[in-house]
Amino acid sequence: MKSTLLIRYGEIHLKGQNRPYFERMLMRAIVASAKKFGGQVGKGQGRYYLRELSEQDMPQAIDAMAKIFGIHSVSPAQEMEKDLDIVFAAAAQAAEKKMKALGKTEATFKVDSKRSDKRFPLNSMQLSAEAGGYILEHVPGLKVDVRKPDFVVHIEIRETALVYTDTVMGSGGMPVGTSGKGMLLLSGGIDSPVAGYMMAKRGVALEAVHYHSFPYTSERARQKVIDLARKVSEYTGPIRIHMVHFTDIQMAIYEKCPEEQLTIIMRVFMMRIAEMVAKQAECGALITGESLAQVASQTLSSLAVTNSVVDMPVFRPLIGMDKTEIIDISKKIDTFETSILPYEDCCTVFVPKHPVTHPRLEKILKSVELLDADALIADALAKTEVITVSAEDEV
Ligand code: ATP
Numbered sequence: 001m002k003s004t005l006l007i008r009y010g011e012i013h014l015k016g017q018n019r020p021y022f023e024r025m026l027m028r029a030i031v032a033s034a035k036k037f038g039g040q041v042g043k044g045q046g047r048y049y050l051r052e053l054s055e056q057d058m059p060q061a062i063d064a065m066a067k068i069f070g071i072h073s074v075s076p077a078q079e080m081e082k083d084l085d086i087v088f089a090a091a092a093q094a095a096e097k098k099m100k101a102l103g104k105t106e107a108t109f110k111v112d113s114k115r116s117d118k119r120f121p122l123n124s125m126q127l128s129a130e131a132g133g134y135i136l137e138h139v140p141g142l143k144v145d146v147r148k149p150d151f152v153v154h155i156e157i158r159e160t161a162l163v164y165t166d167t168v169m170g171s172g173g174m175p176v177g178t179s180g181k182g183m184l185l186l187s188g189g190i191d192s193p194v195a196g197y198m199m200a201k202r203g204v205a206l207e208a209v210h211y212h213s214f215p216y217t218s219e220r221a222r223q224k225v226i227d228l229a230r231k232v233s234e235y236t237g238p239i240r241i242h243m244v245h246f247t248d249i250q251m252a253i254y255e256k257c258p259e260e261q262l263t264i265i266m267r268v269f270m271m272r273i274a275e276m277v278a279k280q281a282e283c284g285a286l287i288t289g290e291s292l293a294q295v296a297s298q299t300l301s302s303l304a305v306t307n308s309v310v311d312m313p314v315f316r317p318l319i320g321m322d323k324t325e326i327i328d329i330s331k332k333i334d335t336f337e338t339s340i341l342p343y344e345d346c347c348t349v350f351v352p353k354h355p356v357t358h359p360r361l362e363k364i365l366k367s368v369e370l371l372d373a374d375a376l377i378a379d380a381l382a383k384t385e386v387i388t389v390s391a392e393d394e395v
């Protein structure tokens with residue numbers, strides 16, 4: 001028996017004039033994702049349908065749709081013509097199936113009906129009452145409890161009739177791409193993949209820039225970043241990563257600049273390069289995983305310094321979050337286990353013993369002047385490798 005996945009969207013409802021645009025973007029994301037299991041995408045009044053799904057495909061379809069930003073929730077449903085006998089039979093079948101799934105021989109339920117087709121002969125109240133009666137008669141072991149039932153049988157009469165018992169929450173947010181594109185500074189750590197996820201949730205499409213210090217950082221460290229981007233791409237669609245060769249810049253800083261300024265100067269270079277790459281890739285903002293006061297380079301004065309060396313807006317969606325809160329999200333999006341793999345990062349290769357915690361911009365810029373920044377950056381950019389990762393890649 002083929003089923004239908006009912007897809008509800010969230011905040012897009014708030015959009016006025018621009019609503020068709022948001023709906024189109026969401027539709028596009030649903031169609032792209034549905035390719036994996038071949039359901040048929042359809043649009044209804046303020047919702048979408050994924051039809052013709054087999055029993056085996058349904059869990060995968062639910063999982064995939066729940067990851068698309070802009071989707072509020074989904075319900076696996078039986079869809080049928082608006083015929084009372086057929087609807088009642090489907091309601092009884094759904095109740096029986098749900099009871100089995102709960103592993104119960106006795107359970108309580110209620111019927112909740114919505115009728116948006118006013119020509120349908122029964123109103124919502126009547127429909128619930130009659131369907132409830134039918135279910136009681138045909139499914140043994142059930143009792144009605146309208147206050148705290150074990151489950152609810154939902155019946156909706158719209159363009160067609162839909163019967164379902166379950167609703168799975170989606171990721172919420174806005175369709176990816178409806179808020180432009182941002183350049184994520186992606187390390188191998190816990191924070192930056194979460195930062196990318198948070199911005200994508202509000203509709204920002206992502207590209208990423210990663211700084212590596214090959215040969216001080218390994219192939220495994222590089223693979224780790226690719227794996228993290230792939231995890232994030234399950235929510236965003238394919239992500240282009242700009243792999244920037246950072247070793248020579250770090251060496252130059254190490255040789256020429258005061259040791260305690262190493263990290264902050266490194267971050268100045270990271271921001272400047274990211275902005276250049278972002279402009280070329282037509283991104284409107286930089287995104288980092290910084291959180292206030294987490295480390296020396298994330299104090300208010302350090303952030304002021306790294307902020308002031310670029311013109312582009314810098315978004316730091318984790319700025320007010322505790323590490324434990326960030327970890328919770330990284331577990332939810334399944335990046336945590338990869339992030340904690342112990343491979344060295346470019347920042348861990350050269351670490352000052354006593355980093356400045358309250359850098360002054362003029363002093364830092366003076367130190368940067370000790371270097372031939374333009375040449376160093378040009379060289380790093382020339383050695384940049386671009387790869388695209390996508391959720392469909394073989395792992
Ligand atoms: P994360 O867990 O994201 O690595 P962190 O707490 O370790 O963050 P830092 O290492 O100081 O903090 O990095 C702060 C931010 O700078 C990161 O969230 C990321 O956006 C960016 N960043 C750090 N290292 C790199 C890198 N090698 N390549 C690209 N961006 C980086």
Ligand code: MG
Binds near residue numbers: 187188189345347
């Ligand atoms: Mg880090």
